[in-house]
Amino acid sequence: EPEVTQTPSHQVTQMGQEVILRCVPISNHLYFYWYRQILGQKVEFLVSFYNNEISEKSEIFDDQFSVERPDGSNFTLKIRSTKLEDSAMYFCASNFGGHRSYEQYFGPGTRLTVT
C-alpha cells in the first residue's frame, strides 16, 4: 500500500540555523500539507499546497517558513532561522483533494529539536 514518507525521522539543530524537512507524498495525490504537533498538544495545520502554490496557510506559517516541490516527488518545508519554540513533530500529509477525497494520508513525522 502506498504511503507518505518523511526524512529525517529526527533532526537536531541549533537555534538560528536553517532546516529542511523532506516528504515524499503518495504519487498520484494532488494536495500536500504540513502540520506540526508540539509535545503533548494538538496537531496544528501549517500550510497546504496545490498546483505548485500555497493554497492555504495558518498564522503559524510566517515568513520564517517556506514550502517547495522541487521535483515531481519531493515536498519540503524549510524553516529559515529556527527558534526554540519550533521544536515539535512535523507531519506531512497528502490527498486527492476536491470531491474525490477529504481523507488525508499522514507520514510518520520528523521530530525537530531546536537547542
Place this chain on the structure above:
Amino acid sequence: SQQGEEDPQALSIQEGENATMNCSYKTSINNLQWYRQNSGRGLVHLILIRSNEREKHSGRLRVTLDTSKKSSSLLITASRAADTASYFCATESGGSYIPTFGRGTSLIVHP
C-alpha cells in the same frame, strides 16, 4: 472556532470492553473525521462521516454524528491492547479541505 474537542481526555479500560469517545464542535461542518495516533507516530485515518450521515461502521469501529447537538462519538467494540493510542476528531467546514483537530482522547487498553 471549528475546533473539535474530545471527551474524555483519557480513558483506561480492560481488553474486551467497549470504548466510547466523544467529540463536540461549535459551528456547522461539512464532515468530521476520526484519526488514531500511536505514541510518537503519525496519524492514521479511521473514518470520515459527512454532515448528512448519522452513522458509519468500519470493522469494530462505529461513528455517530448528531448535527443538532454538534457532536460525534467513536465506539470501539471488543477493544484490544493494540487499540491503545490517542484518538482525534477533526472537522472540516466551508470550502476548506483543512481538518481542524481537537486535543484527543488518550485510550489505554489493559491486556
